[in-house]
Amino acid sequence: MNYRFADRMRKTPRSFIRETLKVTEHPDIISFAGGLPNPSVFPVQELAKTAEEVIREDGPAALQYATTEGFLPLRNWIAERYAHRYGISVTPDEILITHGSQQCLDLIGKIFIDKGTHIGIERPGYLGAIQAFSLYEPAFVPISLEMDGPALDDLQNFLQIKNCGFFYGVPNSQNPSGITWSDEKRRAVADSLHDNKGIFIEDDAYGEIRFRGDIPRPVKTMVPDQVVMNGSFSKIITPGMRMGWICAPKPIMDQLVTAKQGTDLHSSILAQRIIYRYLSEYPIDAYIKRISDTYKCQCDSMVRSIQEHFPESVSYTIPEGGMFLWVTLPENISSMEVFARALKEKVAVLPGIPFYTDGGGFNTLRLNFTNSSHEKIEDGIIRLSRVLNRLLEKSER
Amino acid sequence: MNYRFADRMRKTPRSFIRETLKVTEHPDIISFAGGLPNPSVFPVQELAKTAEEVIREDGPAALQYATTEGFLPLRNWIAERYAHRYGISVTPDEILITHGSQQCLDLIGKIFIDKGTHIGIERPGYLGAIQAFSLYEPAFVPISLEMDGPALDDLQNFLQIKNCGFFYGVPNSQNPSGITWSDEKRRAVADSLHDNKGIFIEDDAYGEIRFRGDIPRPVKTMVPDQVVMNGSFSKIITPGMRMGWICAPKPIMDQLVTAKQGTDLHSSILAQRIIYRYLSEYPIDAYIKRISDTYKCQCDSMVRSIQEHFPESVSYTIPEGGMFLWVTLPENISSMEVFARALKEKVAVLPGIPFYTDGGGFNTLRLNFTNSSHEKIEDGIIRLSRVLNRLLEKSER
Numbered sequence: 001m002n003y004r005f006a007d008r009m010r011k012t013p014r015s016f017i018r019e020t021l022k023v024t025e026h027p028d029i030i031s032f033a034g035g036l037p038n039p040s041v042f043p044v045q046e047l048a049k050t051a052e053e054v055i056r057e058d059g060p061a062a063l064q065y066a067t068t069e070g071f072l073p074l075r076n077w078i079a080e081r082y083a084h085r086y087g088i089s090v091t092p093d094e095i096l097i098t099h100g101s102q103q104c105l106d107l108i109g110k111i112f113i114d115k116g117t118h119i120g121i122e123r124p125g126y127l128g129a130i131q132a133f134s135l136y137e138p139a140f141v142p143i144s145l146e147m148d149g150p151a152l153d154d155l156q157n158f159l160q161i162k163n164c165g166f167f168y169g170v171p172n173s174q175n176p177s178g179i180t181w182s183d184e185k186r187r188a189v190a191d192s193l194h195d196n197k198g199i200f201i202e203d204d205a206y207g208e209i210r211f212r213g214d215i216p217r218p219v220k221t222m223v224p225d226q227v228v229m230n231g232s233f234s235k236i237i238t239p240g241m242r243m244g245w246i247c248a249p250k251p252i253m254d255q256l257v258t259a260k261q262g263t264d265l266h267s268s269i270l271a272q273r274i275i276y277r278y279l280s281e282y283p284i285d286a287y288i289k290r291i292s293d294t295y296k297c298q299c300d301s302m303v304r305s306i307q308e309h310f311p312e313s314v315s316y317t318i319p320e321g322g323m324f325l326w327v328t329l330p331e332n333i334s335s336m337e338v339f340a341r342a343l344k345e346k347v348a349v350l351p352g353i354p355f356y357t358d359g360g361g362f363n364t365l366r367l368n369f370t371n372s373s374h375e376k377i378e379d380g381i382i383r384l385s386r387v388l389n390r391l392l393e394k395s396e397r
Numbered sequence: 398m399n400y401r402f403a404d405r406m407r408k409t410p411r412s413f414i415r416e417t418l419k420v421t422e423h424p425d426i427i428s429f430a431g432g433l434p435n436p437s438v439f440p441v442q443e444l445a446k447t448a449e450e451v452i453r454e455d456g457p458a459a460l461q462y463a464t465t466e467g468f469l470p471l472r473n474w475i476a477e478r479y480a481h482r483y484g485i486s487v488t489p490d491e492i493l494i495t496h497g498s499q500q501c502l503d504l505i506g507k508i509f510i511d512k513g514t515h516i517g518i519e520r521p522g523y524l525g526a527i528q529a530f531s532l533y534e535p536a537f538v539p540i541s542l543e544m545d546g547p548a549l550d551d552l553q554n555f556l557q558i559k560n561c562g563f564f565y566g567v568p569n570s571q572n573p574s575g576i577t578w579s580d581e582k583r584r585a586v587a588d589s590l591h592d593n594k595g596i597f598i599e600d601d602a603y604g605e606i607r608f609r610g611d612i613p614r615p616v617k618t619m620v621p622d623q624v625v626m627n628g629s630f631s632k633i634i635t636p637g638m639r640m641g642w643i644c645a646p647k648p649i650m651d652q653l654v655t656a657k658q659g660t661d662l663h664s665s666i667l668a669q670r671i672i673y674r675y676l677s678e679y680p681i682d683a684y685i686k687r688i689s690d691t692y693k694c695q696c697d698s699m700v701r702s703i704q705e706h707f708p709e710s711v712s713y714t715i716p717e718g719g720m721f722l723w724v725t726l727p728e729n730i731s732s733m734e735v736f737a738r739a740l741k742e743k744v745a746v747l748p749g750i751p752f753y754t755d756g757g758g759f760n761t762l763r764l765n766f767t768n769s770s771h772e773k774i775e776d777g778i779i780r781l782s783r784v785l786n787r788l789l790e791k792s793e794r
Contacts, residue, residue, distance in 0.1 A: 008507070044453065051667075059439075060635075063439050063636070099664075102659075
């Protein structure tokens with residue numbers, strides 16, 4: 001049989017990460033390539049008890065079909081959390097529970113993108129978003145990501161494109177770069193959105209995992225009608241249940257609910273009730289602090305080892321939160337060659353190329369610090385330094 | 398703010414059912430309008446125990462990110478079930494776990510439908526499929542559903558359209574009609590698919606809930622390379638966890654996995670492990686028999702009441718399984734008027750109109766029998782008969 005598939009399937013990148021991770025899964029290999037939260041901090045016993053209680057006490061209500069919008073007490077909890085943490089004022093009507101933050105991106109693509117709609121995305125940008133949006137065949141417009149946030153000229157030019165859909169970004173501890181936008185940049189982005197009537201998709205998957213600096217002010221607080229905000233329980237509880245949410249102004253929410261209904265009717269009501277009960281019965285702030293403290297130590301170990309061992313011509317970000325840091329090599333060093341050589345030394349890194357929608361990123365790497373012990377972090381960075389030193393020597397010859 | 402949405406959002410029907418069900422939720426109302434499985438048979442205690450054991454014993458593996466394809470032991474279980482029940486021979490590589498059967502439809506739409514692709518669908522057809530596919534902007538081609546399956550002329554004409562994507566149907570206890578395709582029709586459909594190199598989406602959400610007649614042979618057994626089969630745990634365990642699966646030939650599966658990854662990364666690994674452990678530790682066949690026996694009694698109550706009370710000019714289907722039967726009124730009687738008048742008598746029915754992609758269905762009703770007691774079924778049918786008799790008298794005057 002010859003099968004004929006939709007055009008969009010030709011435009012969607014097969015996941016480079018997926019293929020890469022396959023070769024890095026061997027237990028001998030120290031992997032900085034993946035992006036998993038640290039399972040040692042998962043609240044296993046608490047969730048086991050909570051799941052049992054939810055099913056036994058809530059009975060059929062935890063197992064039957066449920067509303068598309070999601071479990072109201074959980075949506076209330078999210079609205080209150082936004083008010084308390086960020087000073088964002090929204091009603092539960094503006095919140096939809098999704099199957100993970102990735103589904104937010106799919107639904108946003110579905111309601112906003114026609115074939116050829118121009119979409120602004122940070123350069124480098126989050127790969128999950130590139131994959132989700134690609135399925136709706138947009139024209140990506142890269143907005144350079146500077147150390148304090150998006151390049152304002154790029155953003156301004158993008159927002160003046162006639163067929164302009166939205167700008168997507170991750171202001172807090174971005175994946176892949178680890179960069180957090182400055183308050184000044186947020187204000188300037190909000191002004192630009194306001195002047196050009198633009199829409200911003202503010203992905204806040206890492207906003208709660210923050211171990212340095214103040215809590216930054218979301219763009220949502222500045223131009224609330226023009227911002228859709230995504231959140232996730234993956235980083236603050238666990239990812240395996242696939243629970244996230246979208247917060248959007250009501251006219252956008254109406255379209256999201258229609259799209260969600262066609263997509264999978266509703267999110268698991270069992271998972272929603274387990275998470276709500278867990279949030280109600282256990283001190284979530286203390287748990288998030290424990291995760292953040294753990295990641296801070298791991299991040300600090302990696303930064304310290306890099307400072308000590310990497311060649312001076314290599315630069316890197318020092319994240320304020322999240323799970324990744326970003327390495328920029330001298331321009332003539334190929335991250336693909338680093339990847340291949342590092343693998344021989346049994347250390348896995350992720351070349352930055354797939355995070356660029358316009359090519360580029362040739363000399364960049366993403367390193368994950370949340371899934372290796374301090375010893376492995378130091379050992380891995382030392383091995384990687386050997387690879388980098390050898391490549392630099394060769395390139396200088 | 399004026400928001401601009403993608404074209405597809407204008408083409409997607411707001412759920413008529415959704416709006417309808419809102420007015421029928423009052424506890425005073427006897428509702429045949431919905432489509433919920435009977436919660437009295439949910440294995441609540443078993444699932445409570447299983448969920449606790451899975452999280453406690455599997456630990457982080459039940460809570461971490463997981464593979465897009467799904468939990469291998471569960472995919473093995475499905476492959477073995479197909480072999481045993483239907484004589485279908487597939488490997489776990491041909492099975493993808495989804496967030497409910499509705500997500501199968503979304504992923505199928507995503508990989509096969511370009512704007513304007515012609516899609517064949519039964520007339521009347523499953524509303525969830527109409528909604529899911531509409532988001533990809535196909536041209537629907539209705540294939541008349543006769544009492545023994547799709548009209549072969551319609552199918553043949555459809556398969557000869559140049560820009561023809563796939564034919565979607567529900568051969569076992571269809572929603573909304575309750576019709577099960579005959580073996581002869583299945584054979585003829587397979588021959589037509591074979592001759593025209595067509596693709597068939599065989600939705601088998603109700604295949605296990607069967608209370609009359611032999612197990613019919615899936616079209617998948619006849620032209621395996623040309624059939625994608627959807628299944629669901631919603632009707633045989635519970636729907637709230639949103640667990641279903643797609644079974645497709647490998648080249649189609651590759652595209653589905655790419656689409657699934659962009660859509661929500663993977664299905665809840667916790668739900669997959671709960672379902673797998675439940676299937677391993679409890680006698681699922683006995684449980685499915687209990688559900689089927691319960692539904693048979695409810696179906697028989699409804700058919701008996703209809704035979705006794707409905708005017709003779711009203712015809713109806715007698716299902717072999719599933720959750721619905723289908724009523725056809727005399728041509729000049731409006732189901733919308735029946736709906737409005739029945740609601741005043743505190744009984745809710747679902748007009749058949751939204752199940753038609755080309756208009757029509759003016760004089761049809763879908764009745765659900767799984768969610769009312771025998772007393773309520775009889776009482777509701779008597780009230781409905783009064784409405785029908787009054788409307789018929791009026792129309793004869």
